[in-house]
Amino acid sequence: xxxxxxxxxxxxxPSGQNxxxxxxxxxxxxxxxxxxxxxxxxxxAGRDTATGSDSNGEMSPAELLHFQQQQALQVxxxxxxxxxxxxxxPGNNDSKQSASAVQVPVSVAMMSPQMxxxxxxxxxxxxxxxxxxxQQQQALxxxxxxxxxxxQQEQLHLQLLTQQQAGKQQPKxxxxxxxxxxxxxxxxxxxxxxxxxxxxxRQGLVSLxxxxxxxxxxTLPQAAVCPSDLPQLWKGEGAxxxxxxxxxxxxxxxxxxxxxxxxxxxAAPKVSPPLSHHTLPNGQPTVLTPxxxxxxxxxxxxxxxxxxxxxxxxxxxxxxxxxxxQFIKHLNTEHALDDRSTAQxxxxxxxxxxxxxxxxxxxxxxxxxxxxxxxxPSEPKPFSQPVTVSAADSFPDGLVHPPTSAAxxxxxxxxxxxxxxxxxxxxxxxxxxxxxxxxxxxxxxAQNHEFYKNADVRPPFTYASLIRQAILETPDRQxxxxxxxxxxxxxxxxxxxxxxxxKNAVRHNLSLHKCFVRVENVKGAxxxxxxxxxxxxxxxxxxxxxxxxxxxxxxxxxxxxxxxxQAALAESSFPLLNSPGMLNPGSASSLLPLSHDDxxxxxxxxxxxxxxSPPRLSPPQYSHQVQVKEEPAEAEEDRRxxxxxxxxNPSTSGxxxxxxxxxxxxxxxxxx
DNA sequence: CCTCACGTAAACAAAT
DNA sequence: GATTTGTTTACGTGAG
Numbered sequence: 001x002x003x004x005x006x007x008x009x010x011x012x013x014p015s016g017q018n019x020x021x022x023x024x025x026x027x028x029x030x031x032x033x034x035x036x037x038x039x040x041x042x043x044x045a046g047r048d049t050a051t052g053s054d055s056n057g058e059m060s061p062a063e064l065l066h067f068q069q070q071q072a073l074q075v076x077x078x079x080x081x082x083x084x085x086x087x088x089x090p091g092n093n094d095s096k097q098s099a100s101a102v103q104v105p106v107s108v109a110m111m112s113p114q115m116x117x118x119x120x121x122x123x124x125x126x127x128x129x130x131x132x133x134x135q136q137q138q139a140l141x142x143x144x145x146x147x148x149x150x151x152q153q154e155q156l157h158l159q160l161l162t163q164q165q166a167g168k169q170q171p172k173x174x175x176x177x178x179x180x181x182x183x184x185x186x187x188x189x190x191x192x193x194x195x196x197x198x199x200x201x202r203q204g205l206v207s208l209x210x211x212x213x214x215x216x217x218x219t220l221p222q223a224a225v226c227p228s229d230l231p232q233l234w235k236g237e238g239a240x241x242x243x244x245x246x247x248x249x250x251x252x253x254x255x256x257x258x259x260x261x262x263x264x265x266x267a268a269p270k271v272s273p274p275l276s277h278h279t280l281p282n283g284q285p286t287v288l289t290p291x292x293x294x295x296x297x298x299x300x301x302x303x304x305x306x307x308x309x310x311x312x313x314x315x316x317x318x319x320x321x322x323x324x325x326q327f328i329k330h331l332n333t334e335h336a337l338d339d340r341s342t343a344q345x346x347x348x349x350x351x352x353x354x355x356x357x358x359x360x361x362x363x364x365x366x367x368x369x370x371x372x373x374x375x376x377p378s379e380p381k382p383f384s385q386p387v388t389v390s391a392a393d394s395f396p397d398g399l400v401h402p403p404t405s406a407a408x409x410x411x412x413x414x415x416x417x418x419x420x421x422x423x424x425x426x427x428x429x430x431x432x433x434x435x436x437x438x439x440x441x442x443x444x445x446a447q448n449h450e451f452y453k454n455a456d457v458r459p460p461f462t463y464a465s466l467i468r469q470a471i472l473e474t475p476d477r478q479x480x481x482x483x484x485x486x487x488x489x490x491x492x493x494x495x496x497x498x499x500x501x502x503k504n505a506v507r508h509n510l511s512l513h514k515c516f517v518r519v520e521n522v523k524g525a526x527x528x529x530x531x532x533x534x535x536x537x538x539x540x541x542x543x544x545x546x547x548x549x550x551x552x553x554x555x556x557x558x559x560x561x562x563x564x565x566q567a568a569l570a571e572s573s574f575p576l577l578n579s580p581g582m583l584n585p586g587s588a589s590s591l592l593p594l595s596h597d598d599x600x601x602x603x604x605x606x607x608x609x610x611x612x613s614p615p616r617l618s619p620p621q622y623s624h625q626v627q628v629k630e631e632p633a634e635a636e637e638d639r640r641x642x643x644x645x646x647x648x649n650p651s652t653s654g655x656x657x658x659x660x661x662x663x664x665x666x667x668x669x670x671x672x
Numbered sequence: 673c674c675t676c677a678c679g680t681a682a683a684c685a686a687a688t
Numbered sequence: 689g690a691t692t693t694g695t696t697t698a699c700g701t702g703a704g
Contacts, residue, residue, distance in 0.1 A: 462678065481693060505679065511695050518694080525693080
């Protein structure tokens with residue numbers, strides 16, 4: 001009751017976006033992201049001072065060198081651009097311009113070399129996921145690009161050395177200047193990289209996922225700086241007096257919040273787009289054609305990598321420049337080699353570095369996953385494999401997610417497909433699909449806990465699965481009806497309204513499903529879960545039917561996908577394996593309250609005997625399965641604990657409907 | 673078209 | 689007597 005009122009605030013959000021927004025606000029408020037960013041920046045901070053401390057004015061010699069190098073750079077850039085366009089556009093040239101939907105087939109084709117046809121992939125994956133796939137692909141390309149950049153840098157370095165030798169007589173100052181110039185070049189290279197990154201990002205190719213946008217910021221696993229933050233980082237121009245890096249650091253910290261909000265998926269697109277239009281991962285359309293802009297070089301009449309749409313695209317700088325000339329001027333004056341720029345570049349480098357690391361990790365993981373999945377053929381089910389594999393192949397998560405492991409509980413701001421009408425709060429839509437994957441619920445909940453808690457979005461689970469989850473989450477594995485209610489309201493904003501309706505549904509489910517066992521307690525009645533029964537009622541594993549997978553995915557989408565995917569995968573792979581393993585069957589099952597560990601945790605073990613399941617209302621038999629606190633005596637079968645409420649049970653009373661239908665066999669087998 | 677699993681509504685009864 | 693808690697039944701929907 002009280003709970004309901006308390007939660008009123010959030011619910012107004014009809015679309016769920018509001019909820020998200022607020023959520024994001026809170027989330028980043030923690031400042032975890034900022035801290036991480038700061039740390040990162042700080043790492044590089046130490047050195048910068050040496051470089052550009054006093055060099056303000058441009059030296060002619062330096063400029064000369066500068067020009068020379070720029071020419072080299074240009075060639076490099078050109079090449080890069082070609083390469084880039086060759087990589088990204090050719091592949092999906094046509095598609096890129098249109099909505100992501102169009103990209104799908106291509107990306108799918110790219111991503112799922114084996115096993116699946118694009119159509120299949122399409123069927124299985126929702127557009128967002130496909131997009132994510134594409135992103136992953138792009139990221140790989142990016143890596144290649146970066147490698148190329150490195151090479152170019154080396155070349156430049158050589159060039160510099162040569163020149164230095166040639167001009168030995170030059171005063172040391174000049175040499176120093178040269179170095180500075182060189183450094184500038186390097187920085188530009190970095191910028192280029194970043195630019196490229198951003199471009200891709202803008203096109204929704206490399207962008208972060210909703211999860212990531214928030215996750216990393218909140219927990220900042222490895223001081224990872226997500227691309228989207230970058231702009232924000234840049235934005236902060238160090239205070240005049242202060243060491244640039246510090247300022248950057250600070251700004252990064254401060255801005256983290258906004259960054260999160262800005263990037264959080266559904267968040268308003270316009271939130272201080274650092275560079276021109278920073279489109280959301282989703283919003284493909286608005287994207288300008290950055291490549292063209294950035295693709296050119298300084299010399300090229302109309303463009304410069306840092307110049308586009310009439311404004312300076314230096315991170316954090318949106319100065320308007322009439323033409324290229326003006327821009328160049330601006331670039332030279334405002335973004336000359338100085339502490340600030342250097343620091344920014346360092347930050348940029350860090351960012352790139354992090355991304356690289358991240359990418360490597362994710363790639364590795366993907367490889368491992370694929371390798372693992374490909375081994376599955378051993379599994380009895382024939383078709384299960386293709387599907388699973390497809391899912392793996394396509395698993396969008398791979399790319400963006402910061403090593404989830406490190407990212408701890410990552411509570412994405414906008415996990416499930418909000419956009420999807422199905423989840424819309426208002427609609428009484430029923431998408432129970434996901435329910436089938438009961439286990440996923442735990443992991444998904446774990447991940448999206450915050451989201452469901454605050455967003456008025458109906459969780460993609462059935463009442464049964466939710467109830468079960470609620471019960472399993474408690475140490476005792478038992479809850480009173482009221483406690484279940486409370487859990488619902490506590491965990492889901494959605495259940496803070498229409499209480500009569502869903503409470504009725506909860507009760508209905510408790511009564512209806514055999515898997516919920518009512519146990520009379522000293523204090524009253526509590527509800528427990530008979531895991532075996534619950535498992536029984538589970539529909540055939542998803543692996544069997546692609547459509548199921550599809551449903552699930554579409555129902556969850558994005559953040560949720562991760563968890564559910566994993567869980568589903570796990571479930572499908574080891575139907576019962578996870579259950580028996582985790583907990584000790586016997587005594588007060590160690591709780592393992594839906595710990596981080598994906599699927600396994602919550603699932604009740606109870607491999608126990610095969611003594612089928614009695615008509616639901618006779619708890620006795622269950623007692624050993626579901627340990628009910630202070631219910632020792634239960635063991636006796638006919639002594640039904642005291643279900644005064646329960647239908648006059650047993651003895652002869654005709655088989656309560658279907659309840660006993662399932663008694664036949666040990667659940668274990670058929671499930672798999 | 674049928675069946676199943678679900679969600680929702682509602683009637684009813686027992687317990688608080 | 690009003691609520692809460694449980695149980696059932698009925699109906700509609702979506703998917704297989």
